[in-house]
Amino acid sequence: MKENVIEISHLTKSYGKSRGVIDVSFNVKKGDIFGFLGPNGAGKSTTIRSMLGFLKINSGNIKILGMDSIKDHEEILKNVGYMPSEAWFYDSMKVNDVIKYAADVRRLDCSKEAAKLCERLKVDTHKKIKQLSLGNRKKVSIVCAMQHRPRLFIFDEPTGGLDPLMQKKFFELINEYVAQGATCLLSTHVLSEVDKYCKNAAIMREGRLTMLETPHIDDETFLSFYEEEEG
């Protein structure tokens, strides 16, 4: 049986009186591409940001790669490649400086992998960050998340802003890394991505999580999760 790369049990996080996530529990196994669906504000980003230690959780336990998310925070981040939904970097820096900076902080020489990724994603490394469109910033973010060949990828709405060809290349890269033993948590609104690439999936709604029996659900079932919330 495959080991759990992500183990979350009874995670609750609130922002003062506002709801964040309530009693969220799920596991992601090694080699999985796990689809994480849900409407805006359902709690997907809160769950991810709790996993990465950006947020202080109210209760529950999070284990990533067998390590405690609070105690082993730094060690976890060494093995995680995270791509946030909005790819912001220091405006005054050049693309190659940002990529090198991310590698330097990890004390790794990722130049070979970074060059490979930049070539495949057609990243112009000589431009300044402030000259880039959202899509191009996202490509830089992908390189930063992948260049150190992490054991776990966490992507928060990664394909927004990417053109269809880049989306295809992005998923090709994920599949290649997963084939080599990595695991991927993919937070998205795009049902077709989950249907095509994910092996398991869960949907969040109003801070609570429901595991889906299969990631291959039809549009109607998918939209019902959004509609019920509106009602």
Added chain:
Amino acid sequence: MRSVLKRELLLNLKNLLIWSLSVGALGLVCILLYKSMEGEMKDMADAFSNMGAFSEAFGMSTLSIATLKGYFATEIGAVHGLGSCMFAAIIAINIISKEEDAHTGEFLFSLPLSRNRILTAKSLCVAIMLVLFTTVCTLFYLLGFKLLGEEMPLDLFFTFMVRQFLMNLEVAGICLALSSLTGKNRMGLGLGMALLFYAYDVMGRVIPDLKKYLFIGPFSYANASEIFTEAELPVTGIVVACGVLICGVLFAFWYYNKRDLAS
């Protein structure tokens, strides 16, 4: 941590150059103007020393503006004090909060660094910036003295620069604590505080009832006229400054470690 420190130093380099060259060059020009104003200064010195509380507030009752050390203490002392205080405030008040304000936080926080390491790198950056600022200004002022060819008591001059540096550290410590509180740009607050500290010191020297509380403000122990008249070492003010600095830094670490980071 070294990479973060290097990045922070590069990001703040422009600010350092603008502020240190402006304050330093302004001080240098003022020093060089001394020669051309020397003749008129004698009359001005008599007038300025008889202006009651204001003469005392700006140190003109104890120091003659007609001498270089008196001129430096009253003119350049004020320019450097206010300029360096404002620089310390703007560097420190944004050093933490700018990541969340500019949405670069998620990139930085996703790198394998604890919050303590990030904050240590940022605090070191502030300290290094202040050392470099003080060094650049010191060199400008020394150049001024050399070009002028006038004698200047260097021991008192260096005491002044060291105490100004301590004042800058204290202001930076307060601003670092404030920067840890939110993820918003608080540049206005930093500049406002710098001006408030300066105004408090001037008021404290004009209003007799406030005089005994001067030690609370960061300008109290860095006052040029007191240093150049070799007044007694303001131990209480210096002890308070060290206490405020340590408390500010410790608070920043404590609070930054316990709060949620905005995206």
